[in-house]
Amino acid sequence: MAAAQSHAPVPPPAEAESRGDSLLRLMLDKGLVPIEAANHSVAMVMQVKDKASDLVISAMNFLGVTYRRGGNSAEEGFDCSGFVRYIFQNSVGLVLPRRADEQAQASGLAPVSVDDLKPGDLVFFNTLRRAFSHVGIYIGDGKFIHSPRTGSAVRVEDMRKDYWVTRFNGGRRVQAVHSGAEPGTDAPRNPR
16 A cells, blocks of 8 residues: 555645544644655655654653663663663664764764754753753654653653753754655755
8 A cells, every 4th residue: 555655745734634644744734844745755754754753752662761870771771862872773773872972973963953853853952061961852842852860760851941941052863864864865954
């Protein structure tokens, strides 16, 4: 059935909803799928949607896992960068550097402004009086998921709260998650 749909154009948002594809409707409304993607095949849109949504869903499966400095797994606990690294490696197969500041500088990641964030983007904060000392994964609607600190656990937070607004350093987009291209390639950027 997927092969039969691979050449069909992406339906307009109202049509997508009437067909029962509420996730596609949400993606169109939130800008995860650019308007010009309406002329691309459903197969391409579904591939992009699946990668970004799989990553976010994967991250949400770890809500409540205890924070542990240097932690890299659900069994031992996660620190912020260990959590992000684990999610990206296990959901999209991308191995990121271990530390948050190294992740912010990694090749294959493109800077993205707070106004252009999409689910699956990395968000960085200055929480230790140095740039890019904390990282999380943007999940949409101004929220991100992260492993915050000792005595806490993986949770969702609102980036619009003053604490996060004043500490935001920037976002990074892994081109493979949103464009279908491999990291490090010259994937087209979304227009502003």
